[in-house]
Every structure is written in structure tokens, then in C-alpha cells.
Amino acid sequence: MPRALPGLTGMATTxxxxxxxxxxxxxxxxxxxxxxxxxxxxxxxxxxxRHVEALxxxxxxxxxxxxxxxxxxxxxxLVETEKSGVFVTYRLAEPAVAEFVRRLRMLAENRLAEVExxxxxxxxxxxxxxxxxxxxxxxxxxxxxxPSPSCQ
Numbered sequence: 001m002p003r004a005l006p007g008l009t010g011m012a013t014t015x016x017x018x019x020x021x022x023x024x025x026x027x028x029x030x031x032x033x034x035x036x037x038x039x040x041x042x043x044x045x046x047x048x049x050r051h052v053e054a055l056x057x058x059x060x061x062x063x064x065x066x067x068x069x070x071x072x073x074x075x076x077x078l079v080e081t082e083k084s085g086v087f088v089t090y091r092l093a094e095p096a097v098a099e100f101v102r103r104l105r106m107l108a109e110n111r112l113a114e115v116e117x118x119x120x121x122x123x124x125x126x127x128x129x130x131x132x133x134x135x136x137x138x139x140x141x142x143x144x145x146x147p148s149p150s151c152q
Contacts, residue, residue: 004059032076037061038069046098047081049091 044058056066073079082089109115
């Protein structure tokens with residue numbers, strides 16, 4: 001039997017245990033999304049199911065690293081898997097997970113000035129960004145061309 005908490009007796013102790021246990025479960029979700037890469041993986045999965053290799057590529061991480069992140073998301077029941085031969089396909093556990101990610105993004109955009117600053121920096125060219133369709137030769141030429149006029 002759990003020991004009584006100081007200053008609490010009877011029903012208050014039961015309520016405290018309930019709150020501790022329920023908030024611990026809520027924290028599981030917080031811990032699962034405490035990594036930028038895991039949030040990114042959820043964002044990608046919001047667009048549709050993917051194999052681990054595709055998820056790793058989308059997040060620019062190794063397959064082993066992606067697998068570790070996905071296992072944490074799976075343990076929190078945010079993603080589900082389906083195995084077909086040697087391939088494992090991941091998908092969001094339910095549409096509410098996509099909504100959670102969307103609302104997290106909206107909250108960050110509304111509450112964190114750094115999100116706007118980073119976005120503005122990308123748009124204005126102050127943050128290095130190579131579009132996916134840019135060829136390797138074009139990237140090298142751009143990088144060797146020197147600073148853009150907006151940086152001078």
C-alpha cells in the first residue's frame with residue numbers, strides 16, 4: 001500500500017495519487033514530442049504513411065536514428081506500424097495526432113517570436129537554404145558566389 005503523503009489523509013491522498021498518475025501519463029506525450037526530429041517525423045507522417053527509410057531521408061537522419069525516434073513515438077502510442085516482409089510502414093495512430101502537431105505548430109507560431117524570426121530569415125535569404133530541386137553544381141556555384149547583397 002502506498003504511504004500517505006504529508007499533510008494529506010483519506011480522500012485527499014487518493015485524489016493526489018490520481019493526479020500524479022494521470023499527469024505522468026500526459027507527460028509521456030510531452031516527452032515523446034520533446035525532440036525536434038520526432039516532431040518533424042510526426043509532421044511528415046501527417047502527410048501520409050511512410051517506410052522508415054523515407055522518414056529518415058525526410059528528416060535528414062540515419063535509418064537507425066529514425067528507428068529510435070519512431071520507437072519512442074510508438075511507445076507513446078502516437079504512431080502505429082505495419083510490417084510487410086522486411087519493410088515497416090509507419091502512420092499516425094489517429095487523425096487527432098495530426099491535429100495535435102498542427103496546433104503545436106500554431107501555438108509556436110503565435111507565442112514564440114523566434115519562429116517568425118527564423119521564417120523571415122529564410123524568406124529574406126539570411127538563413128542558408130538550398131531548395132531540394134537545386135542541383136549540386138548550382139549549390140556549389142551559389143556558395144562560392146559570395147554573400148548576397150542583402151548580407152552586405
